[in-house]
Amino acid sequence: MAKITFYGAVGTVTGSKFMLELKDRKIMIDCGMFQGKKENRLMNWEPFPVPPQEIEKIILTHGHIDHSGYLPRFCKMGFSGDIHCTHSTADLCQILLRDSAHIQEEDARWANKKGYSKHDPARPLYTAEDAENALRLFKPYYYGEDFYFDSDYRLKFKDAGHLLGSAFVDIKNESDKPTRKIVFSGDIGRPRGQFLRDPVQIFNVDYLVLESTYGDRLHDPVNLYDEFARIIQRSFDRGGVLIIPAFAVGRTQTLLYMIRELEEAGRIPSLPVYVDSPMAVDTTDIFRRRIADMNLSSRLMTLEGTRIFRPAQLHLCKTRDDSKRINDVRSRAIIISSSGMATAGRILHHLAQRLPDPRNTVLFSGFQVEGTRGRSMLEGNRNVKIHGDSVPVKAHVESLLGFSGHADYNEILAWLHGFNKAPEKVFIVHGEPEASDALAQKIRDNLDWDAVIPHYGESFEIDL
Numbered sequence: 291m292a293k294i295t296f297y298g299a300v301g302t303v304t305g306s307k308f309m310l311e312l313k314d315r316k317i318m319i320d321c322g323m324f325q326g327k328k329e330n331r332l333m334n335w336e337p338f339p340v341p342p343q344e345i346e347k348i349i350l351t352h353g354h355i356d357h358s359g360y361l362p363r364f365c366k367m368g369f370s371g372d373i374h375c376t377h378s379t380a381d382l383c384q385i386l387l388r389d390s391a392h393i394q395e396e397d398a399r400w401a402n403k404k405g406y407s408k409h410d411p412a413r414p415l416y417t418a419e420d421a422e423n424a425l426r427l428f429k430p431y432y433y434g435e436d437f438y439f440d441s442d443y444r445l446k447f448k449d450a451g452h453l454l455g456s457a458f459v460d461i462k463n464e465s466d467k468p469t470r471k472i473v474f475s476g477d478i479g480r481p482r483g484q485f486l487r488d489p490v491q492i493f494n495v496d497y498l499v500l501e502s503t504y505g506d507r508l509h510d511p512v513n514l515y516d517e518f519a520r521i522i523q524r525s526f527d528r529g530g531v532l533i534i535p536a537f538a539v540g541r542t543q544t545l546l547y548m549i550r551e552l553e554e555a556g557r558i559p560s561l562p563v564y565v566d567s568p569m570a571v572d573t574t575d576i577f578r579r580r581i582a583d584m585n586l587s588s589r590l591m592t593l594e595g596t597r598i599f600r601p602a603q604l605h606l607c608k609t610r611d612d613s614k615r616i617n618d619v620r621s622r623a624i625i626i627s628s629s630g631m632a633t634a635g636r637i638l639h640h641l642a643q644r645l646p647d648p649r650n651t652v653l654f655s656g657f658q659v660e661g662t663r664g665r666s667m668l669e670g671n672r673n674v675k676i677h678g679d680s681v682p683v684k685a686h687v688e689s690l691l692g693f694s695g696h697a698d699y700n701e702i703l704a705w706l707h708g709f710n711k712a713p714e715k716v717f718i719v720h721g722e723p724e725a726s727d728a729l730a731q732k733i734r735d736n737l738d739w740d741a742v743i744p745h746y747g748e749s750f751e752i753d754l
């Protein structure tokens with residue numbers, strides 16, 4: 291008998307951590323940071339229920355911080371085993387974990403300056419050095435490559451189509467016939483993405499750990515290219531600048547790809563595009579190098595010499611001086627910068643400068659959480675506070691939600707319909723309670739499978 295225990299992404303979309311006990315081995319799938327609400331974030335500071343020294347290895351589904359961001363902390367607490375993931379995930383983690391460490395250190399510094407920490411002095415959850423220690427443990431694999439971590443168990447990564455390098459983790463016990471298999475979905479991407487492959491179909495699954503971020507929602511069926519073209523064209527017609535707050539990893543590259551596509555199809559005029567984020571520039575480099583992890587049409591395009599993330603007039607801005615020079619741009623340009631919800635980062639300077647001009651447009655390219663500047667603008671607030679100043683919002687405010695990297699419930703069900711047999715159990719994780727409940731119910735109604743929603747720390751015996 292084997293055992294699975296849920297130490298994160300239960301009742302929430304963050305903190306993914308699942309421990310698998312196989313014979314006398316303990317392995318963990320994902321090592322994500324809790325984010326969002328304060329009660330969630332405080333969980334990052336708790337001692338882990340199992341001594342990290344006892345965990346032999348960690349297997350990552352993908353690089354997003356809610357799946358990888360606890361690694362430096364876990365290493366600091368004593369974990370020193372291998373970290374397995376795909377090559378692209380390993381590359382992206384170099385950027386994401388270093389950035390995360392930087393944010394932790396900045397937050398601690400800020401708390402000390404303002405004197406609002408309970409600890410005296412405030413400490414970061416982890417440091418840049420902790421992140422480097424974690425990065426040294428990475429052992430990357432290709433999609434589909436077999437890896438035996440035991441004479442019985444083989445591990446394989448299969449494309450989940452959610453982010454460059456994202457994978458379903460497929461662990462199979464081959465010692466007996468029939469073989470037994472558990473699959474961890476990580477986050478599931480959407481079919482027909484811009485340059486990522488569709489989520490791969492998997493078979494012979496006995497246990498499935500399934501995400502449910504969109505378990506109770508469907509994506510807006512708008513045509514993303516049409517809407518995006520319309521917004522760019524209107525901004526151009528007004529002679530204004532289009533400002534797009536966007537996450538540096540994933541979203542920025544999708545935007546660059548689509549702008550180039552629209553431009554080449556003659557659906558929008560060619561415009562100067564400024565990417566103002568060192569992290570986005572470095573990430574775009576990784577995307578260019580990892581073209582093998584994209585769909586065939588993207589690879590064909592690169593074969594034909596198309597630089598798929600390069601609109602004709604692209605300007606990559608890494609330094610502060612590069613960034614400041616964008617201030618001289620008066621009209622008809624696109625500025626992409628982070629953060630995606632306008633909570634921090636260089637985007638704030640651009641917003642402070644551009645929001646008072648009615649010719650300009652701000653386009654939000656992702657869901658805006660309550661309490662963020664992005665949400666406040668979308669709700670029609672005509673004034674936002676930036677760096678202590680009140681800035682009038684005279685620019686147009688638009689939003690395009692179809693960029694989501696998560697399959698909605700119909701897309702998840704369609705994927706499940708491709709299974710060749712019913713899993714013995716489906717564990718629903720990585721969702722707000724309503725979303726997980728809704729998806730579990732749909733799986734019971736549509737497929738008549740056994741779907742359960744685990745609690746924090748809950749264990750299940752499984753036959754693996």
Ligand SMILES: [Zn+2]
Binds near residue numbers: 352453
């Ligand atoms: Zn993700």
Ligand SMILES: [Zn+2]
Binds near residue numbers: 354356
């Ligand atoms: Zn996630």
